[in-house]
Amino acid sequence: MDARAILLIGSLLLTACAPTIGNKQDVRTTSFFVGETTKQEVADVLGLPADISRSDALGLEYWAYRDKPELSGLIVPVPVGGTAVQTTSFSTGQDGSYEFKDAAAIYVFDQSNTLIDVRYPSN
Protein backbone atom coordinates (compact mmCIF):
# COMPACT_ATOMS: atom_id res chain seq x y z
CA MET A 1 0.00 0.00 0.00
CA ASP A 2 1.54 3.31 -0.96
CA ALA A 3 1.93 6.27 1.36
CA ARG A 4 -0.94 8.24 -0.20
CA ALA A 5 -3.39 5.41 0.43
CA ILE A 6 -2.23 5.08 4.03
CA LEU A 7 -2.57 8.85 4.45
CA LEU A 8 -6.08 8.80 2.97
CA ILE A 9 -7.25 5.92 5.17
CA GLY A 10 -5.60 7.53 8.20
CA SER A 11 -7.38 10.81 7.47
CA LEU A 12 -10.72 9.07 7.18
CA LEU A 13 -10.21 7.25 10.47
CA LEU A 14 -9.36 10.52 12.19
CA THR A 15 -12.39 12.33 10.81
CA ALA A 16 -15.25 12.38 13.26
CA CYS A 17 -18.77 12.26 11.87
CA ALA A 18 -21.65 14.55 12.76
CA PRO A 19 -25.16 13.27 13.44
CA THR A 20 -27.42 13.39 10.37
CA ILE A 21 -30.78 12.91 12.08
CA GLY A 22 -31.19 16.50 13.28
CA ASN A 23 -33.22 19.24 11.63
CA LYS A 24 -32.47 19.68 7.94
CA GLN A 25 -31.41 23.27 8.65
CA ASP A 26 -30.47 25.25 11.76
CA VAL A 27 -33.68 26.64 13.27
CA ARG A 28 -31.84 29.70 14.61
CA THR A 29 -30.62 30.87 11.22
CA THR A 30 -33.48 29.76 8.98
CA SER A 31 -35.91 32.50 8.00
CA PHE A 32 -39.54 32.23 7.00
CA PHE A 33 -42.14 34.84 6.08
CA VAL A 34 -44.72 35.42 8.79
CA GLY A 35 -48.14 35.64 7.16
CA GLU A 36 -46.99 33.73 4.06
CA THR A 37 -45.03 30.55 4.84
CA THR A 38 -47.15 27.42 5.19
CA LYS A 39 -46.80 24.40 7.46
CA GLN A 40 -45.77 22.23 4.53
CA GLU A 41 -43.02 24.68 3.58
CA VAL A 42 -41.64 24.67 7.13
CA ALA A 43 -41.72 20.86 7.12
CA ASP A 44 -39.95 20.75 3.76
CA VAL A 45 -37.16 23.08 4.93
CA LEU A 46 -36.61 21.89 8.52
CA GLY A 47 -38.17 18.42 8.60
CA LEU A 48 -40.91 17.42 11.00
CA PRO A 49 -40.98 19.07 14.45
CA ALA A 50 -40.22 17.33 17.73
CA ASP A 51 -43.70 18.12 19.00
CA ILE A 52 -47.02 19.34 17.65
CA SER A 53 -49.63 20.78 19.98
CA ARG A 54 -52.88 22.65 19.42
CA SER A 55 -55.07 25.19 21.10
CA ASP A 56 -58.60 24.57 19.88
CA ALA A 57 -59.81 27.66 21.73
CA LEU A 58 -57.34 29.92 19.92
CA GLY A 59 -57.37 27.97 16.68
CA LEU A 60 -53.58 27.74 16.72
CA GLU A 61 -51.06 24.95 16.17
CA TYR A 62 -47.57 25.00 17.66
CA TRP A 63 -44.61 23.21 16.10
CA ALA A 64 -41.66 22.88 18.48
CA TYR A 65 -38.16 22.12 17.20
CA ARG A 66 -35.24 21.05 19.32
CA ASP A 67 -31.76 22.33 18.55
CA LYS A 68 -30.06 19.02 17.81
CA PRO A 69 -30.46 15.30 18.43
CA GLU A 70 -30.05 14.14 22.03
CA LEU A 71 -27.02 12.18 23.16
CA SER A 72 -28.54 8.87 24.21
CA GLY A 73 -25.47 6.70 24.67
CA LEU A 74 -21.71 6.32 24.39
CA ILE A 75 -19.48 3.45 23.35
CA VAL A 76 -16.00 3.91 24.78
CA PRO A 77 -12.90 1.72 24.32
CA VAL A 78 -11.42 0.70 27.68
CA PRO A 79 -7.87 -0.76 27.92
CA VAL A 80 -7.94 -4.11 29.73
CA GLY A 81 -4.22 -4.83 29.89
CA GLY A 82 -1.46 -5.12 27.33
CA THR A 83 -2.74 -4.10 23.90
CA ALA A 84 -6.21 -5.50 24.55
CA VAL A 85 -9.16 -3.14 24.48
CA GLN A 86 -12.82 -3.81 25.11
CA THR A 87 -15.72 -1.49 24.50
CA THR A 88 -18.11 -0.35 27.18
CA SER A 89 -21.52 1.21 26.55
CA PHE A 90 -23.14 3.91 28.64
CA SER A 91 -26.70 5.17 28.43
CA THR A 92 -27.47 8.80 29.18
CA GLY A 93 -31.07 7.95 29.98
CA GLN A 94 -32.25 10.20 27.14
CA ASP A 95 -34.23 8.73 24.26
CA GLY A 96 -34.87 11.70 22.01
CA SER A 97 -38.35 12.32 23.36
CA TYR A 98 -39.43 15.94 23.59
CA GLU A 99 -39.92 18.12 26.65
CA PHE A 100 -40.76 21.82 26.54
CA LYS A 101 -37.32 22.73 27.91
CA ASP A 102 -35.83 21.22 24.73
CA ALA A 103 -37.56 23.70 22.42
CA ALA A 104 -35.14 25.87 20.44
CA ALA A 105 -37.85 27.36 18.24
CA ILE A 106 -41.65 27.25 18.20
CA TYR A 107 -43.55 28.02 15.03
CA VAL A 108 -47.17 29.11 15.41
CA PHE A 109 -49.70 28.45 12.64
CA ASP A 110 -53.28 29.65 12.26
CA GLN A 111 -56.20 27.61 10.98
CA SER A 112 -55.26 28.30 7.35
CA ASN A 113 -51.91 26.55 8.04
CA THR A 114 -50.05 29.87 7.68
CA LEU A 115 -47.14 30.84 9.91
CA ILE A 116 -48.15 33.74 12.17
CA ASP A 117 -45.36 33.81 14.76
CA VAL A 118 -41.97 32.34 15.66
CA ARG A 119 -40.72 32.12 19.24
CA TYR A 120 -37.29 31.22 20.57
CA PRO A 121 -37.87 30.12 24.19
CA SER A 122 -34.20 30.08 25.18
CA ASN A 123 -33.70 33.73 24.22
Next chain:
Amino acid sequence: MFSKIKVTFVILFCALMAGCAGQIKPMSSDEVSNLSQKRAAVAYFYPDKKINYNELVYKVLWNEYRSNSVSFAGLWDIESELSERFQTRFRQMGINQAVLARDLLNDEQYANLQEDTYTHIRAVLKAIKDGENFPTLTLGASYQKALADQGVDRLVLLGQYPFNIEVFGLTDSEIMRSSADVWVIDTNDGSILFDGAAYINFGHEYEESPREIESNNLHAFKEGIRSAVDKEFAPERLPKQMGFSNPQ
Protein backbone atom coordinates in the same frame (compact mmCIF):
# COMPACT_ATOMS: atom_id res chain seq x y z
CA MET B 1 -16.14 -2.28 14.84
CA PHE B 2 -19.24 -0.92 13.13
CA SER B 3 -20.02 -4.28 11.64
CA LYS B 4 -19.66 -5.88 15.08
CA ILE B 5 -22.09 -3.39 16.56
CA LYS B 6 -24.54 -3.91 13.69
CA VAL B 7 -24.27 -7.68 14.01
CA THR B 8 -24.76 -7.44 17.78
CA PHE B 9 -27.78 -5.23 17.24
CA VAL B 10 -29.29 -7.60 14.68
CA ILE B 11 -28.68 -10.60 16.96
CA LEU B 12 -30.29 -8.84 19.91
CA PHE B 13 -33.21 -7.78 17.73
CA CYS B 14 -33.69 -11.31 16.39
CA ALA B 15 -33.48 -12.73 19.91
CA LEU B 16 -36.12 -10.25 21.06
CA MET B 17 -38.39 -11.07 18.12
CA ALA B 18 -37.88 -14.80 18.62
CA GLY B 19 -38.77 -14.37 22.28
CA CYS B 20 -41.99 -12.62 21.37
CA ALA B 21 -42.84 -15.08 18.61
CA GLY B 22 -42.24 -18.02 20.93
CA GLN B 23 -45.07 -16.91 23.20
CA ILE B 24 -47.65 -16.51 20.44
CA LYS B 25 -50.24 -19.26 20.33
CA PRO B 26 -52.35 -19.61 17.18
CA MET B 27 -56.10 -19.80 17.52
CA SER B 28 -57.76 -23.21 17.41
CA SER B 29 -59.25 -24.36 14.11
CA ASP B 30 -62.72 -23.91 15.61
CA GLU B 31 -61.96 -20.34 16.53
CA VAL B 32 -60.45 -19.66 13.10
CA SER B 33 -63.64 -21.04 11.60
CA ASN B 34 -65.71 -18.78 13.88
CA LEU B 35 -63.64 -15.76 12.92
CA SER B 36 -64.06 -16.57 9.24
CA GLN B 37 -67.83 -16.68 9.52
CA LYS B 38 -68.72 -14.12 12.17
CA ARG B 39 -68.70 -10.37 11.89
CA ALA B 40 -65.47 -8.90 13.23
CA ALA B 41 -64.67 -5.23 13.87
CA VAL B 42 -61.14 -4.00 13.10
CA ALA B 43 -59.41 -1.03 14.71
CA TYR B 44 -55.78 0.15 14.58
CA PHE B 45 -54.32 2.72 16.99
CA TYR B 46 -50.92 4.41 17.32
CA PRO B 47 -50.67 6.61 20.42
CA ASP B 48 -47.32 8.22 19.64
CA LYS B 49 -47.73 9.59 16.09
CA LYS B 50 -43.95 9.94 16.14
CA ILE B 51 -40.87 8.67 14.35
CA ASN B 52 -37.85 7.98 16.55
CA TYR B 53 -34.49 8.23 14.80
CA ASN B 54 -31.41 6.58 16.31
CA GLU B 55 -27.94 6.96 14.89
CA LEU B 56 -24.50 5.65 15.79
CA VAL B 57 -22.06 8.51 15.27
CA TYR B 58 -18.33 7.83 14.84
CA LYS B 59 -16.19 10.18 16.94
CA VAL B 60 -12.69 8.67 16.39
CA LEU B 61 -11.93 7.89 20.05
CA TRP B 62 -15.45 6.88 20.97
CA ASN B 63 -18.88 6.37 19.35
CA GLU B 64 -22.05 8.17 20.28
CA TYR B 65 -25.67 7.20 20.00
CA ARG B 66 -27.88 10.14 19.07
CA SER B 67 -31.67 10.11 19.18
CA ASN B 68 -34.27 12.42 17.74
CA SER B 69 -38.01 12.07 17.90
CA VAL B 70 -40.29 13.89 15.44
CA SER B 71 -44.07 14.14 15.30
CA PHE B 72 -46.51 13.69 12.42
CA ALA B 73 -49.60 14.26 14.58
CA GLY B 74 -52.28 15.88 12.44
CA LEU B 75 -50.24 15.47 9.25
CA TRP B 76 -51.15 11.86 8.54
CA ASP B 77 -54.28 10.12 9.81
CA ILE B 78 -52.43 6.84 10.19
CA GLU B 79 -55.13 5.29 12.37
CA SER B 80 -57.88 5.65 9.76
CA GLU B 81 -55.65 4.59 6.89
CA LEU B 82 -54.16 1.53 8.56
CA SER B 83 -57.51 0.48 10.09
CA GLU B 84 -58.85 0.32 6.55
CA ARG B 85 -55.74 -1.39 5.21
CA PHE B 86 -55.78 -4.04 7.93
CA GLN B 87 -59.53 -4.54 7.45
CA THR B 88 -59.00 -5.17 3.73
CA ARG B 89 -56.08 -7.53 4.35
CA PHE B 90 -57.94 -9.41 7.10
CA ARG B 91 -60.85 -9.93 4.70
CA GLN B 92 -58.47 -11.29 2.07
CA MET B 93 -56.90 -13.49 4.74
CA GLY B 94 -60.22 -15.12 5.53
CA ILE B 95 -61.99 -12.93 8.08
CA ASN B 96 -64.74 -12.56 5.56
CA GLN B 97 -67.00 -10.22 7.49
CA ALA B 98 -64.35 -7.82 8.78
CA VAL B 99 -65.75 -4.30 9.18
CA LEU B 100 -64.37 -1.09 10.64
CA ALA B 101 -65.07 -0.51 14.35
CA ARG B 102 -65.20 3.20 13.47
CA ASP B 103 -68.36 2.57 11.42
CA LEU B 104 -70.16 0.77 14.24
CA LEU B 105 -69.31 2.75 17.36
CA ASN B 106 -70.40 6.26 18.21
CA ASP B 107 -67.76 8.94 18.83
CA GLU B 108 -67.65 8.41 22.59
CA GLN B 109 -67.41 4.62 22.34
CA TYR B 110 -64.68 4.81 19.70
CA ALA B 111 -62.74 7.39 21.74
CA ASN B 112 -62.92 5.07 24.76
CA LEU B 113 -61.63 2.12 22.74
CA GLN B 114 -58.83 4.33 21.42
CA GLU B 115 -57.93 5.59 24.89
CA ASP B 116 -57.92 2.09 26.40
CA THR B 117 -55.56 0.93 23.64
CA TYR B 118 -53.30 3.97 24.14
CA THR B 119 -53.24 3.33 27.89
CA HIS B 120 -52.18 -0.28 27.38
CA ILE B 121 -49.43 0.51 24.84
CA ARG B 122 -48.02 3.22 27.12
CA ALA B 123 -48.17 0.87 30.12
CA VAL B 124 -46.24 -1.79 28.20
CA LEU B 125 -43.58 0.74 27.20
CA LYS B 126 -43.29 1.88 30.82
CA ALA B 127 -43.00 -1.74 31.97
CA ILE B 128 -40.18 -2.32 29.47
CA LYS B 129 -38.39 0.82 30.67
CA ASP B 130 -38.82 -0.09 34.34
CA GLY B 131 -38.09 -3.80 33.84
CA GLU B 132 -41.49 -4.82 35.17
CA ASN B 133 -43.99 -7.48 34.05
CA PHE B 134 -46.19 -6.57 31.12
CA PRO B 135 -49.71 -5.43 32.04
CA THR B 136 -52.77 -7.31 30.79
CA LEU B 137 -54.96 -5.63 28.20
CA THR B 138 -58.02 -4.15 29.88
CA LEU B 139 -60.90 -3.02 27.71
CA GLY B 140 -64.11 -1.24 28.68
CA ALA B 141 -67.45 -3.01 28.54
CA SER B 142 -69.54 -0.31 26.81
CA TYR B 143 -68.03 -0.48 23.32
CA GLN B 144 -67.75 -4.27 23.45
CA LYS B 145 -71.45 -4.47 24.28
CA ALA B 146 -72.23 -1.97 21.53
CA LEU B 147 -70.42 -4.21 19.04
CA ALA B 148 -72.02 -7.39 20.36
CA ASP B 149 -75.47 -5.75 20.19
CA GLN B 150 -74.85 -5.17 16.47
CA GLY B 151 -73.97 -8.81 15.90
CA VAL B 152 -70.23 -8.24 15.93
CA ASP B 153 -68.80 -11.08 18.01
CA ARG B 154 -65.11 -10.38 17.49
CA LEU B 155 -62.94 -7.30 17.82
CA VAL B 156 -59.59 -7.43 15.99
CA LEU B 157 -57.59 -4.73 17.73
CA LEU B 158 -54.11 -3.49 16.77
CA GLY B 159 -51.96 -1.30 19.04
CA GLN B 160 -48.83 0.14 17.45
CA TYR B 161 -45.52 0.52 19.29
CA PRO B 162 -43.17 3.40 18.36
CA PHE B 163 -41.68 3.58 14.89
CA ASN B 164 -37.90 3.40 15.38
CA ILE B 165 -35.54 4.19 12.53
CA GLU B 166 -31.94 3.03 12.88
CA VAL B 167 -29.60 5.09 10.71
CA PHE B 168 -26.40 3.58 9.31
CA GLY B 169 -24.49 6.59 8.01
CA LEU B 170 -21.65 4.56 6.48
CA THR B 171 -24.04 2.94 4.02
CA ASP B 172 -26.55 5.80 3.59
CA SER B 173 -29.30 3.46 4.66
CA GLU B 174 -31.88 3.30 7.39
CA ILE B 175 -34.07 0.55 8.78
CA MET B 176 -37.49 1.14 10.27
CA ARG B 177 -38.45 -1.38 12.94
CA SER B 178 -41.64 -1.61 14.89
CA SER B 179 -44.41 -3.95 15.83
CA ALA B 180 -48.08 -3.77 16.65
CA ASP B 181 -49.87 -5.97 19.12
CA VAL B 182 -52.73 -7.86 17.49
CA TRP B 183 -55.59 -9.06 19.67
CA VAL B 184 -58.76 -10.94 18.82
CA ILE B 185 -61.35 -10.31 21.51
CA ASP B 186 -64.69 -11.99 22.10
CA THR B 187 -67.04 -9.02 22.49
CA ASN B 188 -69.58 -11.15 24.36
CA ASP B 189 -67.39 -11.85 27.38
CA GLY B 190 -64.20 -9.77 26.82
CA SER B 191 -61.95 -12.82 26.63
CA ILE B 192 -58.76 -12.55 24.55
CA LEU B 193 -58.79 -15.30 21.91
CA PHE B 194 -55.51 -14.33 20.27
CA ASP B 195 -52.56 -12.20 21.37
CA GLY B 196 -49.91 -11.83 18.69
CA ALA B 197 -47.88 -9.26 16.80
CA ALA B 198 -47.59 -7.68 13.37
CA TYR B 199 -44.01 -6.67 12.55
CA ILE B 200 -43.71 -3.44 10.61
CA ASN B 201 -40.16 -3.34 9.21
CA PHE B 202 -38.66 -1.86 6.06
CA GLY B 203 -35.38 -0.52 4.75
CA HIS B 204 -34.75 2.75 2.92
CA GLU B 205 -31.73 4.17 1.16
CA TYR B 206 -31.25 7.91 1.15
CA GLU B 207 -29.13 10.31 -0.87
CA GLU B 208 -28.13 13.04 1.58
CA SER B 209 -30.15 12.83 4.76
CA PRO B 210 -32.00 10.03 6.52
CA ARG B 211 -34.78 12.53 7.07
CA GLU B 212 -35.53 12.56 3.35
CA ILE B 213 -38.01 9.84 4.28
CA GLU B 214 -40.26 12.67 5.56
CA SER B 215 -40.18 14.62 2.28
CA ASN B 216 -43.24 15.16 0.11
CA ASN B 217 -45.66 14.77 2.96
CA LEU B 218 -43.96 11.62 4.34
CA HIS B 219 -44.16 9.88 0.98
CA ALA B 220 -41.36 7.31 1.45
CA PHE B 221 -42.31 6.69 5.08
CA LYS B 222 -45.98 6.07 4.24
CA GLU B 223 -45.08 3.80 1.34
CA GLY B 224 -42.71 1.84 3.55
CA ILE B 225 -45.40 1.33 6.20
CA ARG B 226 -48.04 0.32 3.62
CA SER B 227 -45.69 -2.15 2.01
CA ALA B 228 -44.63 -3.58 5.40
CA VAL B 229 -48.28 -4.12 6.39
CA ASP B 230 -48.97 -5.92 3.11
CA LYS B 231 -45.89 -8.14 3.54
CA GLU B 232 -47.08 -9.12 7.00
CA PHE B 233 -50.00 -10.89 5.32
CA ALA B 234 -47.74 -13.33 3.46
CA PRO B 235 -49.04 -16.83 4.31
CA GLU B 236 -46.15 -17.71 6.61
CA ARG B 237 -46.44 -14.55 8.70
CA LEU B 238 -49.52 -13.09 10.42
CA PRO B 239 -51.99 -15.60 8.86
CA LYS B 240 -49.88 -18.53 10.11
CA GLN B 241 -49.39 -16.86 13.48
CA MET B 242 -53.16 -16.53 13.88
CA GLY B 243 -53.89 -20.08 12.77
CA PHE B 244 -55.04 -19.36 9.22
CA SER B 245 -52.96 -22.12 7.70
CA ASN B 246 -54.72 -21.90 4.34
CA PRO B 247 -55.22 -18.17 3.82
CA GLN B 248 -57.60 -17.31 1.02
